[in-house]
Amino acid sequence: MRYFADVSKQDRQKIGQALRDIRHFGDRLQVAIARFIEKTELNLFVGPVSVVRGSGSVQLENHKRARKRVEKGTLDLKEAARHVRLNIARETIDTGGQRGIEGTLVHEGKHALDFARMLSTASLGDVAKFFNPTAFQKEYSAHLTAALYLRRRGGEYADEGIRLGLLKESGSDVSVDPEGIRDRLSRNYGLSPERPGARLETASDPPIRPAGPKISGLF
Numbered sequence: 001m002r003y004f005a006d007v008s009k010q011d012r013q014k015i016g017q018a019l020r021d022i023r024h025f026g027d028r029l030q031v032a033i034a035r036f037i038e039k040t041e042l043n044l045f046v047g048p049v050s051v052v053r054g055s056g057s058v059q060l061e062n063h064k065r066a067r068k069r070v071e072k073g074t075l076d077l078k079e080a081a082r083h084v085r086l087n088i089a090r091e092t093i094d095t096g097g098q099r100g101i102e103g104t105l106v107h108e109g110k111h112a113l114d115f116a117r118m119l120s121t122a123s124l125g126d127v128a129k130f131f132n133p134t135a136f137q138k139e140y141s142a143h144l145t146a147a148l149y150l151r152r153r154g155g156e157y158a159d160e161g162i163r164l165g166l167l168k169e170s171g172s173d174v175s176v177d178p179e180g181i182r183d184r185l186s187r188n189y190g191l192s193p194e195r196p197g198a199r200l201e202t203a204s205d206p207p208i209r210p211a212g213p214k215i216s217g218l219f
Helices: 009-025 028-039 063-072 077-083 090-122 135-153 155-164 178-189
Strands: 043-047 056-060 084-089 167-170 173-176
Touching: 009 028, 009 090, 009 135, 028 077, 028 090, 028 135, 043 090, 056 090, 063 077, 063 090, 077 084, 077 090, 084 090, 090 135, 090 155, 135 155, 135 167, 135 173, 135 178, 155 167, 155 173
Parallel strands: 043 084
Antiparallel strands: 056 084, 167 173
């Protein structure tokens, strides 16, 4: 990952520790997300919640540059990550502790991976292979990934998942709460299977489109 220059050494240490913990405690997908963040040139920004617009968020670093790169042709996942920016709120680090940082990195890391996959598949020029989920699909997947991680971690992590409506208790058993996740998406994002929201391609304006065939010649 590439930190923005103003990310402090202390913040980098906390984020680095969170990624190591995710690799240690996570499942296969969560470990892959942590490695994706660590091993690529994903851009990582830390700023106030008023700028990040939540505990974390993901965007294209420069949508015009990303579109131009897609149009050039095949773009692998690692190179696509260079066009993706993962934001973490200052408040998440200051008040959420390592639990908050880990949960945010798992959730937003899934979004970042989706953004890179969207760019990479668009570069293939094959509409059938274009990864372009709806907002509901994207958010449900990220919330589910975070819920599974919080459950695996247990203790205060699971308590946080229950508080957020991602997990539920039944006696001594803690499990993922699909209805709770859907209710959260409807309440906080206005999203549901019936109201799926915009597709990921609209992260760029104009939208990212699969690269067209290259035509040579005079015209």
